[in-house]
Amino acid sequence: MSRIGNKTITIPAGVEVTVSEGNEVTVKGPKGTLTRQFDSRMTIEQDAGIITVKRPNDEKHVKQLHGTTRALLHNMIVGVSDGFKKELVITGVGYRAAVQGQKLTLTLGYSHPVIFNVEDGLKVECPKEQQIIVSGIDKQRVGELAANIRAARKPEPYKGKGIAYVGEHIRRKEGKSAAK
Secondary structure (H helix, E strand, C coil), X not given: CXXXXXXXXXXXXXXXXXXXXXXXXXXXXXXXXXXXXXXCCCEEEEECCEXXXXXXXXXXXXXXXXXXXXXXXXXXXXXXXXXXXXXXXEECCCCEEEEECCEEEEECCCCCCEEEEXXXXXXXXXXXXXXXXXXXXXXXXXXXHHHHHHHCCCCCCCCCCEEEECCCXXXXXXXXXXXX
């Protein structure tokens, strides 16, 4: 039994959800519009500001789709009403970030700067040189861009230099121990 799939989704004020033919769901809210095509086996019902997702049978694959469909639909609604945000912090001498228009430029100790093109629908800010904030309405795209930025220089275990998520715990190693 899918515990996530059985939960209902409450539609907040200011958000409009439209379910069209072939389970294509369009969610409009104050921050923007998201559209996604869901599996045709799932039944998406909307009634008085509450959405429920139902499955046709109890096969394993259908149960998995049930929870996934409900979670994706919930993320769409949260995205257009509140939005999503990932914060990254840069640690290291001379490591810094700068935003110029739709380009994020990172100086990470390589012989060249690392440049990321920011797609439409995503916003990247650098309030400080060592801080990056990625925000947008699509949770998957926000997380993917943040992961790609982090992958440019992952935090290393000896000094902790690199790009990490805010609040991420980096396992530290002791390094060389003195000769006995």
